[in-house]
Amino acid sequence: MLLHTVVSLLLLSVSETVRATPCVAFDINWNLLAFGLDGKDFNAGPQATWTGSGNAADITSSGRPPFDGANTTCYLSQYNNAIYVLNGDSQSPSSIYIYDAAAKSWTTQAVTTGSFNPGSFDAILDHDTNLFYALSNNNLFSLDMGSLKAANSSPVSWVDNEQTPYPSNYQPVMALAQNHVHFLNVPGVPAGSAEIFVIHYSYFQPLPQAYPLPDGSAFPASYGQATSFFQDSGVQEEFAFIPEDSSAVYVINVETNTTQSLAGPTIKDPKATYFASTDSLVQLTSNGAVYFIPYQEGNTSANSAATWSNVKTLTLAAPPSTASSSPSASSAGSLATGSSSGSGSGPAPNGALSGPAVDSGLVLTAVFGAMACIF
DSSP, X not given: OHHHHHHHHHHHHHHHHHTXXXXXXXXXXXXXXXXXXXXXXXXXXXXXXXXXXXXXXEOOOTTOOXXXXXXXXXEEETTTTEEEXXXXXXXXXXOXXXXXXXXXXXXXXXXXXXXXXXXXXXXXXXXTTOEEEEEETTEEEEEEOTTOSSOOSSOEEOEEXXXXXXXXXXXXXXXXXXXXXXXXXXXXXXXXXXEEEEGGGTEEOSSOEEOOOTTSOOXXXXXXXXXXXXXXXXXXXXXXXXXXXXXXXXXXXXXTTEEEEEEOOSEEOTTOEEEEOSSEEEEEOTTSOEEEEEOOTTOHHHHHHOOOEEOHHHHHHSOOOOOTTOOEESOOOTTSOOSSOOOOOOSSTTTOOXXXXXXXXXXXXXXXXXXXXXX
16 A cells, blocks of 8 residues: 555656646747746847857746646737746646736736636737637637736636637647738648638638748648747737648748748757747757747848757756657757756647656656665
């Protein structure tokens, strides 16, 4: 009986570790923020500082979520300079944690979910209305965050707006641009095209929109990750799509209805997640490494020549996991691994994250050690 209890506690401890789920985001000054890396939060500053020799600043403070949810996602509310964290707490998956980037403080907003499933969704945060739009159980939900940069005493509510016109087996890939929600990888929609929901008119467009590359080719009709490039002011006009095979980065411009292709991530990690600023696309891998590729809107030649680099200041502050199931890379670089336990991103939609890999040998060693102590 005692052995059973000890083993159960050890496995529970491992399970809790595996569920560590960090995320990355930016504040309105385009400082890169990393939450939940090695159990801490960091400010890596602007892009110009990422490859330097210093450590990212530790901004860990009280009131933060544990970053252990099954589908943790982070979003920037640009008007409020606030980061909203959805499903960052496995014990309270419906709560929204709010990080006030100016005050460097956390608060927790109560949420009424209704039929919304916080463990299974993809979502965007609309720039102008500060409403979340999410696809869960094939229904489109919205949640109004108002002007919140700190929680208020009244719960906010997920509203079930309508059923989507998409098949029930659709695995959503959502992106925001020009106050339109773009749905990629919808079954039956050709490669290089997206279905669109017009936010201000609450209207699904009847036909998909094509976004061809200059040579006439198209981004694939496949599952992947998507994230929007911000502007210093105004709504987003472009978003990046990274297919699950990480073969390339496709940047879709909804003003010109065109696509450009950038180099695919060095780390070919289907569980990686992404966040973009005005001039960078950042990758968080499933073992907690952070990489970026610079981006200049409208500068096709510079973008086509751009390459991925490690955010060294974060690697020095929170070295990634070196577990055996770390993602593969054609050239990971000397700073891609570290000795301390790291955290990583996972395969759930739009920033959803899974935890660091845990070596099964370590688990067995712990179990047998406990048995030796008992007997």
